[in-house]
Amino acid sequence: MSIPVETFFLNTPSQGTLQARIQQMVAEGILSGRFRRGEKLPSTRRLATHLGVSRITVTLAYTELLANDYLSSKGRSGYYVSDNAPEPPRFPEPPRREDRVDWSRAIATRFTGGATPVKPQDWARYRYPFIYGQTDPALFDHANWRLCAMQALGAKDFNSLTRDYYDQDDPDLVAFIARHTLPRRGIIAAPSEILITMGAQNALWLTTQVLLAKSRLAAIENPCYHALRDILNQSRCRIAPIDVDEHGLPPDALPDDTDVIFTTPSHQCPTSATMPLRRRNALLARARALDALIVEDDYEFEMSYLQPPMPTLKSLDQDGRVIYVGSFSKSLFPGLRLGYLVGSADFIAEARALRASVLRHPPGHIQRTAAHFLRLGHYDALIRRSARALTERRQVMETAIAQHGLDISGRGAHGGSSYWMQAPAHVDTTELARTLDAQDVLIEPGAPFFSGPDAPANFYRLAYSSIPVSRIPDGIALIAAALRG
Known part of the structure; x- marks a missing residue:
């Protein structure tokens, strides 16, 4: 060097x-x-x-x-x-410089203190990683992703690699989403109605910033995706948590002054409940009566491997009041940070302008690499391969859970990659997670998903997207033993 x-x-x-x-x-x-x-x-x-x-x-x-x-x-x-040059001396840590800034006064807005838990970066070293949203290297198509990345670096794609896309997105990626991805969900959208984002979380942030203000009310599911609650708290809007049931968000429970409704109807996060068609239509009718908008986070629709997915709210919407959030980060790998927003052109124009002022656009090379991977059929092959593996893992996990008498609180009727579990009322699953960590078992405590100070402590999530099928029975046995002990 x-x-x-x-x-x-x-x-x-x-x-x-x-x-x-x-x-x-x-x-x-x-x-x-x-x-x-x-x-x-x-x-x-x-x-x-x-x-x-x-x-x-x-x-x-x-x-x-x-x-x-x-x-x-x-x-x-x-x-x-020189190889014989003197070694740098090992000095003690220098004393920390005195900070003379009063940061408690200088910081105008705080973004720390949210409920988002920290997942261990070394999750792959655990023998029993029942952790959600991580990529299994045994399933991922390394070779073809590498070839697509190399193709995106070629002279033919030079403009897509180097261009400043602040006012648009990679046309090949947008075209694939419009012609192939969205029609599978019953959605027809023009390029002006699609915005590429840095994953679903960035899409939710952009949507919140554009649609909500201090005086407006956002209705969210309870429990819900904890990062969404953090985003809404930072926007300082009013928040109404709505308890979900076995069918997801109940429309009748929405407050009369609701402005924006956030929901995960395909696989409710984190319970995995699927909203039936009748309730979807009822939710649209309720939103129309309230003149409210709906933000549909369809984060795991590719995981519907047990039966075909339900129609999206966006596909049923006749008023243009549904904003659809999709993501490739869940189905490919979380580090990709690539998602998309679909909504009316007026909304997308404002979201695009906000995106440009914050991060300009997702990197052109990443967009074009994903476009090649999708266009050449590698993505569909990966989804089929993952579906077969998840089907087998789900069957083995369900058998092990039943064998050890553990309680499932929620499961995806159409598929998914996790179970929402309920421990006995006296169990604090945060403490349970610490106990299991010492036994090489990773679980996800459920408390961060709930709103309010009285969040139940006895729920937890078990995912099977990243654990080999052969290790599932032993891992479930260790969880059952820890709950008994």
């Missing part, structure tokens, strides 16, 4: 000749650990030009450092930090 010439600068007030100061500059870089053994230094010509000194001055400084074993020379290749 070469050391960039830009990291070298002469400290003007320093004493000594130019040669001595250059020697000191290089030696300090080595002793501080910034320059490491084997790294190549800039050529004498480049460093001299950069520092504005004569080349002979740099050459003499390098020669002296060579004699002192700070540097080594490899023929005509140049100068390198």
Whole structure:
């Protein structure tokens, strides 16, 4: 590795000749650990030009450092930090600088303190990872994703790679969503009605910012996706949590002054309940009576592998009052951060303008890579492969859960990738998770999904998207043993 010439600068007030100061500059870089053994230094010509000194001055400084074993020379290749250069000393941590800013007064708006739990980054090292939303490397199509990424880097796709898409999105990706993805959900939309986002969470944030203000009321499911509640709290709008039942959000429970309704009808988050067709029509009728908008988060519709999915609210909507949120991050991999919003052109125009002022647009290379992966059929093949694996894992998990007498509180009628579980009333699943962590078992406590200070502590989520089928029975047995003990 070469050391960039830009990291070298002469400290003007320093004493000594130019040669001595250059020697000191290089030696300090080595002793501080910034320059490491084997790294190549800039050529004498480049460093001299950069520092504005004569080349002979740099050459003499390098020669002296060579004699002192700070540097080594490899023929005509140049100068390198010597393998025998002094090791950087191990200094104790410097004392923390006193911060004289009163941040309690300086911070005008706080975004910390939400209920979003922290998932362990090393989840894959656990033997029994019943964790939601992570990608199973055994199922993902590494080879074809890599080929699509390389294709997106080619000269043919140069414009999509380098273009500033602040006022639009990758036309190939938008076209695929409009012609293939949305029609599968019964949705017909023009390109002007589609906005690419940095995942579903970014789509929900954009929607909240455009539609809600302090005086407006947002109705949300309880329990619900905890990050949505955090987003709404940050917007300072009024929030009405509505308890869900076995069919999802009950329309009759919506307050009369509701402005925006957030719902997950295909797979209610986190209970996995699927809203029946009759209730979907009732929800649309209630929204029409209230003159309210509906934000439909269809985050897991590709996971309907047991039977065909229900029609989306967006496909049933005759008034243009449903805003549809979709995501490729769940079906491909969460680090992709690629989702989309579908709504009336007026709404999309405002959401696009807000997106441009915050992050401009999702990277062009990512959009075009995903477009190739979708267009070439790799995505559909991945979904079919995942569906087969999830079907098997679901069957094995359901058998193990029944064998050990655990209580399922919610399951997806059409598929999904998790079970919503209920422990005995006296069990705090946050403590249960800590106990199981020591046994190499990961579960997700349910309390963060609930609104209010009296959230029940005895619910938890078990996902099967990332655990090998052979480990499921033993993992469930450990959970059952921890609940008994």
